[in-house]
Amino acid sequence: MTPLSPSSPSPLSTRQTLLHPAILAGILVNAGLLIAALIAFKSGSPLASKFVDEDALVEWLQFLCFAALSVLLFFIAWERLQRERRITWPVIAITGLGLLVALAAVEEVSWFQRVIGLESPEFFRQHNKQNETNLHNLAMGDASVHKRVLVKLIFLVGITHNLILPLLARRWPAVRRVIESLGGYLPPLSASIVYVVLVAISQTAIDHPRRGELSEAFGAVHYLSTVFAAYVAGLGYGGPAVFDGVADRRRVSVLYGWALVFLVFVAWLLGQGYVPIVK
DSSP states (O other), X not given: OOOOOOOOOOOOOHHHHHTSHHHHHHHHHHHHHHHHHHHHHHHTOGGXXXXXXXXXXXXXXXXXXXXXXXXXXXXXXXXXXXXXSSOOHHHHHHHHHXXXXXXXXXXXXXXXXXXXXXXXXXXHHHHBTTSOSOSTTBEETTEEHIIIIIHHHHHHHHHIIIIIHHHHHHHOTHHHHHHHHTTOOOOOHHHHHHHHHHHHHHHHHOOOTTTHHHHHHHHHHHHHHHHIIIIITOTTOOSOOSOOSHXXXXXXXXXXXXXXXXXXXXXXXXXXXXXHHHO
């Protein structure tokens, strides 16, 4: 297959972007999750714990989305390698992102230790804030690595990638071209604004010590959707997309939307069926 050189993406209106099947599916899932959580928490329903407790719906949804995203990134890297017939920096970068997301997925469920009933080793019982076998909850002073470092880092990276860089790319298109030449992408600004607004609402309207889990779930869904839309369907992306034909991109994007809804259903089943067992 002849390598394709990156080109400038076709300009899309906000309406076109938000109505793209992959983007719309992600927004509807996140909005639906927020509305359900608000109703449960504001009404004092016992179902509220089914959202943000350990091994409940939100945590399993994060795992499933991160796992699917890692597989998707590996697939994209492989397709890019097959197309270009050589190992390029974008191939390395996308593969590296896939490994990072895969690590986030297994960390989210503590490497399945509760699923298979494994006790934490002595080191983690002494140094992990939740006595789990994972790295992100390792003690760092009176808090954890997650609260001390990762939350702040995720916030800075999220704001930069979703708002600052897309805004700069509108003014200077070369910003987008450089990012794409390195293997990255920029999410659509309109989708990012919706994502940030949903996170802000969840953090201000819900009073719960684990409400941050909702923000993480929104991020997992948002990135799974925007990665798919950019690399697979070519939405606002100047590099070579996995699918070339417009009709094929539309069909696979609709299929993605239904697959995302199915992931939410599976996460709900796992949360409903698994939480009572571990408690």
